[in-house]
Amino acid sequence: MKDQAEHYQTQASREQTMQPQLILASPTHRLLTFTLILMLTLTMACTTATPFRSQPAPTQAISFPPLADCPLFPSNNIWNTDISQLPVHSNSANFIKSIGLNDRLHPDFGSGLYDDEPIGIPYTIAPGNQRLVPVDFDYADESDPGPYPIPPNVSIEGGQQSSGDRHVILVNRGTCKLYEMFASYPQSDDSWKAGSGAVWDLHSNALRPQTWTSADAAGLPILPGLVRYDEVAAGAINHALRFTVSRTQHAFIWPARHYASSDSDPNLPPMGLRLRLKASVNISSFSPTNRVILTALKHYGMIVADNGSSWFISGTPDKRWNNDDLHALGEIPGSDFEVVDESSLQVSPNSGQTRQP
DSSP states (O other): OOOTTTTSOOOOOOOOOOOOOOOOOSHHHHHHHHHHHHHHHHHHHHSOOOOOOSSOOTTOOOOSSOBTTBOSSOTTBGGGOOOTTSOBOTTHHHHHHHHOSSOBOEEEOOSSEETTEESSOOOEEEOTTOOOBOEEETTGGGSOOSOBOOOTTOOOTTOTTOOSOOOEEEEETTTTEEEEEESOEEOTTSOEEESEEEEEETTOOBOOOTTOOOSSTTSOOSGGGSBOHHHHHHTOOOSOEEEEESOOOSOBOTTOOOOOOOOOOTTSOOBTOEEEEOTTOOOTTSOHHHHHHHHHHHHTOEEEEEESSTTEEEBOOOTTOOHHHHGGGGGOBGGGEEEBOOGGGBSOTTBOBBOOO
16 A cells, blocks of 8 residues: 555446327228328428437536436536636646656556456445444544445445555435545444545535545545546536546645645646646547547546546446557547646635636
8 A cells, every 4th residue: 555645545128119000991091091191291390309419518517427316516516617718727838747748648447357456446326224334544633534324345446355545435325425435444343444534415515624635635526536437328528537647746726625745846736736638639530438538538627636647547447348448548648638727716715616617
């Protein structure tokens, strides 16, 4: 496990349509049938139909699809705000250079196993009446105290035997509360021990107390920044993505609440920095799956959330991912990104609510 002081974690039934049947017993019946068909055809041709939209426009800030009938924060939350028209940050060039101009985008999620561990950060949906269990936190002074509604079969990042970050992410479908833990270990008495933990109301824009960590180094929630297969299959990602960089600054900017570095170099990215894929980048040659991801990076961008491998974007493990296809995202170099200045969106330093651009 990496040093928490500098990292604090890196990582059927078929529908049948019954057609009315006309019993044609005479020429009169046949003429009647022809007349009815003609009238129906003319009616359909003259009726103005509302076009079907298979996916929302990129500027619509909604959770699509929602999780357990819960939103992933309000539509005006910073995670769900289109930043494609925001100005480029004055220090963008230096930030991008420090992250790596020639390093490549990398999907840190996929199908199957890598080093005998699932690829990505999983989440678990808990029922509203899930039994609460005690949790003992190493960083209790910056953690939301238990008990937490942790099911016995909860998913742990990397699996039960993982020696990695071991994130546990839970959504209580009854309360629409999000619970996240880092370095999570079940105990023999059904309690849990974890490095840190945080709880969010998914209907609220409230941020964590200033300087508090979460299950992520930036003090932000993890779940709203994950690429999920179902939303990609639905045709749109309408939120920012979570990503990591190898070196960060001894600073954080809104909406982040915490830093995890002792380096004061102003050209290193602070926690909470927002990047976007340049509008000029041609993504037409990519697969439909990757175009959805890259379009999201143009409209919603990605947020520096933790120390780790540079340009690694986070997502959920899912057997439906095509790993070879996802790896084509590696054709995108760091130089294709720019940093945006989202300070104009801030309504309050203690809220994730935004002024809509």
